[in-house]
Amino acid sequence: MVYKHIKVPSSGSPITFSNGKINVPDKPIVMFIEGDGTGADIWGASKAVFDAAVQKIYGGNKEVAWMEIYAGEKSLDVYGENQWLPDETIEAIKEFKVAIKGPLTTPVGGGIRSLNVSLRQILDLYACVRPVKYYTGVPSPMKHPELLDIILFRENTEDVYAGIEFKDGSPEAEDLINYINTKFKKNIRPNSGIGIKPMSEFGSARLVKKAIEYAIANNKKSVTLVHKGNIMKFTEGSFKEWGYKVAAQEFGDKTITEDEVFKNHNGIVPEGKIVIKDRIADSMFQQLLLRPAEYEVLATPNLNGDYLSDAAAAQVGGLGIAPGANISYEVAIFEATHGTAPKYAGLNKINPGSVILSGVMMFEFMGWNDVSKSIESAIQKTIASKTVTYDFARLMDGATEVGTREFAQAIIKNL
Numbered sequence: 472m473v474y475k476h477i478k479v480p481s482s483g484s485p486i487t488f489s490n491g492k493i494n495v496p497d498k499p500i501v502m503f504i505e506g507d508g509t510g511a512d513i514w515g516a517s518k519a520v521f522d523a524a525v526q527k528i529y530g531g532n533k534e535v536a537w538m539e540i541y542a543g544e545k546s547l548d549v550y551g552e553n554q555w556l557p558d559e560t561i562e563a564i565k566e567f568k569v570a571i572k573g574p575l576t577t578p579v580g581g582g583i584r585s586l587n588v589s590l591r592q593i594l595d596l597y598a599c600v601r602p603v604k605y606y607t608g609v610p611s612p613m614k615h616p617e618l619l620d621i622i623l624f625r626e627n628t629e630d631v632y633a634g635i636e637f638k639d640g641s642p643e644a645e646d647l648i649n650y651i652n653t654k655f656k657k658n659i660r661p662n663s664g665i666g667i668k669p670m671s672e673f674g675s676a677r678l679v680k681k682a683i684e685y686a687i688a689n690n691k692k693s694v695t696l697v698h699k700g701n702i703m704k705f706t707e708g709s710f711k712e713w714g715y716k717v718a719a720q721e722f723g724d725k726t727i728t729e730d731e732v733f734k735n736h737n738g739i740v741p742e743g744k745i746v747i748k749d750r751i752a753d754s755m756f757q758q759l760l761l762r763p764a765e766y767e768v769l770a771t772p773n774l775n776g777d778y779l780s781d782a783a784a785a786q787v788g789g790l791g792i793a794p795g796a797n798i799s800y801e802v803a804i805f806e807a808t809h810g811t812a813p814k815y816a817g818l819n820k821i822n823p824g825s826v827i828l829s830g831v832m833m834f835e836f837m838g839w840n841d842v843s844k845s846i847e848s849a850i851q852k853t854i855a856s857k858t859v860t861y862d863f864a865r866l867m868d869g870a871t872e873v874g875t876r877e878f879a880q881a882i883i884k885n886l
């Protein structure tokens with residue numbers, strides 16, 4: 472495809488997929504969206520770490536051909552008024568498959584509610600993947616933050632995030648209220664706002680399947696389905712049922728339910744089996760605080776996953792270093808989970824850890840595992856040596872506070 476403003480690097484080749492498997496050339500084209508607010512500070516620092524790590528591991532035999540694509544405020548400068556998410560950005564992501572992004576401002580007013588939600592829906596990025604684990608030295612409110620080491624798979628396209636909502640008093644809301652009250656003999660109050668919570672077997676099962684595949688590939692002991700099915704039986708409750716069903720139908724030889732473990736195996740998990748269990752969402756918040764070591768992979772509907780991933784990130788030190796990815800069958804966008812923190816824009820102050828650790832996930836996705844490991848251990852070493860940005864420095868004794876760029880340089884030294 473010919474692009475108007477996107478410059479495809481002539482030195483690189485596209486990442487492709489065949490039979491669901493990723494093929495990464497030695498000079499893959501990887502897209503980036505710089506992000507708004509502090510995005511430029513964070514991206515510059517992160518890119519320096521990525522390039523240094525790739526150079527260190529492959530000594531010039533492999534390198535990333537970075538390609539800038541646009542969304543958010545920078546896109547308005549390049550494409551003009553109201554072009555928050557240009558069509559060619561979407562086309563490029565479909566063609567080149569793997570992207571990493573900084574945070575984006577949510578436009579106030581106008582047609583697009585959130586660029587992140589739009590990207591997820593347009594590209595059907597059905598799994599939001601967020602690993603949450605502790606890095607020694609990060610200030611945390613917990614006594615034993617190191618006991619939490621989970622990866623959360625959140626359904627990304629359905630549930631109340633589907634965006635089907637009608638304002639109180641609108642003709643649509645009134646129509647729906649009349650219909651439901653008359654047809655189904657319900658009693659919704661007049662002047663209620665109405666939101667629809669669609670959850671399908673297709674959407675739930677493919678998400679749970681992805682979580683189980685991850686558990687198998689990474690030798691995890693359990694996958695927990697987190698739902699509020701005691702109250703919302705035919706959405707959240709069905710999520711649980713569909714989750715157990717896909718586990719039994721597609722991974723019957725590798726999984727076992729928690730019920731079976733207790734009924735047939737005296738509570739001892741048979742060798743080589745992954746336990747599929749479920750927890751009610753509210754109890755799951757307690758479980759992560761009180762018994763974190765009992766959980767490894769979580770599969771959740773959209774809203775539960777949103778709440779739970781932020782709460783879990785807080786246990787290990789907050790959003791400043793929480794990475795994430797939005798993944799479909801052949802497209803993956805890795806992203807900072809925090810916002811644009813606009814008051815720090817251009818000040819070389821903010822913590823780039825979230826984008827750097829999203830890069831760790833990205834290189835793993837590309838099969839460049841040595842690069843991932845090298846970056847992760849370097850960031851770990853840097854934090855453990857108490858060389859940190861302001862957000863950690865203010866909570867640590869004896870820390871050396873450095874700026875965004877200097878933090879990245881310290882990581883590079885530790886590669």
Ligand code: NAP
Binds near residue numbers: 574791807808
């Ligand atoms: P925010 O940008 O995440 O910032 C809130 C506060 O969190 C900051 O003031 C700062 O706290 C702390 N923080 C965030 N990122 C940090 C980092 N990298 N290092 C250190 N501290 C960090 O949230 P917001 O102010 O609510 O949102 C601003 C804009 O971002 C909005 O337009 C929102 O829609 C958008 N947003 C985008 C995404 C995304 O693109 N994924 C996600 C969320 C929000 P202190 O001031 O206390 O140090």
